[in-house]
Amino acid sequence: MDGTGTYWIDMSPKWSSNDYHWRDHWMQAVYYLPQCMQVKKGETLSLKCSHDEFSMWFSVGKETIERIYCNCQLHTIMARQSIFSANELLENVQFRDEIKTVGGFSTQNLFRP
Known part of the structure; x- marks a missing residue:
């Protein structure tokens, strides 16, 4: 955790195997x-x-x-990621168009749900 290996925080359960990387639910951070x-x-x-x-x-x-308390109330009805996505609509269209140009894909094949 300190960059030198002196201090280590491990949230993996005791039964976990060392054969694979444990993915922590918790994120260690300094604020x-x-x-x-x-x-x-x-x-x-x-x-x-x-x-x-x-x-x-x-x-x-x-x-x-x-x-x-919120004054605008926008973030009470939309998650932060949804607000971000709404602000990035033009960039998403440009990105999709660039992928179609470079890859030669059609919209029907590439972006169909």
Whole structure:
């Protein structure tokens, strides 16, 4: 985990075989706080963790943090990946057209469900 092999986090179950790579459900990561804060012993600090389908983000402060509600409400009805896909429609069409040009494929054969 530290790049030197000194520290290792392994989430594989004890019964797993070493003959194949175990795919962890958990993703180990380091998250940096948005701003640096000096904290003294005994001082209270509020840490807020937010998440969606794919990401986590944090905020920190000395005040109580209230829940933030969406104003646009778009992301309450669409997943982040769906919003991304909607913004990439033109690029998807250009990519499909390029594949047809390079590969000589017809749309009916290549992109049929």
